[in-house]
Amino acid sequence: MNPLKKVIYNCKQATLLIEKRQIRKLSFRESIELRIHLAGCSMCKLYNKQSQIINQMVLQLFHDTELQVSTLSLDENFKKELQDRIEGELNK
Amino acid sequence: MVTEKQLLDPHHWVKAHADYLYSYTLSRLNDEEQAKDLVQETFLAALEKVDRFEGKSSERTWLTAILKNKIIDVYRKKSSGLANIAEQKAEEEQKDFFEEDNGHWTQAHQPLPFGIEDHEPLRGKEFNHILQLCMQKLPAMWMSVFTMKHMDEATTEFICSELRVTQANFWVIIHRAKLSLRACLQKNWI
Incomplete structure (x- = not known):
């Protein structure tokens, strides 16, 4: 099988290109191959959509976690000991 | 100024x-x-x-x-040493995702709709919770690459040099991490 056909009929290769495309620009050849594959493969089309949604949600999740500072705060004892230790180091 | x-x-x-x-x-x-x-x-x-x-x-x-x-x-x-066992196990699981001879999705693992594809991504707590669990299940190396890329938007070159992976391996990991994550969501959400 020639390499072009390989991607056009191969979902494993196509999903790799879908992941690549979200990070860097595909080569001309890669982008044609993927377009042809997606035109004929509803499963990879769905994968493509889901993959993008997952990226968005992961980003959102990280962002939310960072915002939750108040609920994730360190206990006061730990903080006090830590500041004491810093003061100790400063007075050395 | x-x-x-x-x-x-x-x-x-x-x-x-x-x-x-x-x-x-x-x-x-x-x-x-x-x-x-x-x-x-x-x-x-x-x-x-x-x-x-x-x-x-x-x-x-x-x-x-x-x-x-x-x-x-x-x-x-x-990501080094013993952790590789987790990676091997996860790779093993993915062997069933695609037909060996032609690379088509296997019937058992083909993508199914989550029911959230066509609207504004659902920010429900439940879905986020599952997403979090699924991310924790990723092998450490995959999780590290995935996090650095998506959360810190580090460049590919930076990730490769910091985690000591080749470019080729980087793409394999990015691909595998997403395949695992998506499959885990499908299994636990639908």
Whole structure:
């Protein structure tokens, strides 16, 4: 099988290109191959959509976690000991 | 334009930044004890570098940069040695995703709709919870690459050199991590 056909009929290769495309620009050849594959493969089309949604949600999740500072705060004892230790180091 | 030179004030570090650094770490490592250790290590390492602070960034940005390096160290340690077993296991699981001879999705693993594809991504707590669990299941190396790429938007070159993976391997990992994550969501959400 020639390499072009390989991607056009191969979902494993196509999903790799879908992941690549979200990070860097595909080569001309890669982008044609993927377009042809997606035109004929509803499963990879769905994968493509889901993959993008997952990226968005992961980003959102990280962002939310960072915002939750108040609920994730360190206990006061730990903080006090830590500041004491810093003061100790400063007075050395 | 007047740019104010930033100053360091170690007497207020804990009060001003400890919670922030802690949550920053937790969102990337998800291990409370380890996060505490890293926050502590960050402050202590920072004290030793106080002389080298040039005042070009804010105190918090500077401390976060020190912390980031420590997190990458943890990624690196986690991804080496014994951790490879988890990776092998996850790779093994993926063998069933596609037909061996032609690379088509197998019937058992083909993507099914989550029911959230066509609207504004659902920000439901439940879905986020499952997403979090699925991410924790990823082998350490995959999780590290995935997090650095998507959360910190690090360049591919930077990730490859920090985690010591080749470019080719980087793409394999990015691909595998997403395949696993998507499959886990499908299994636990639908």
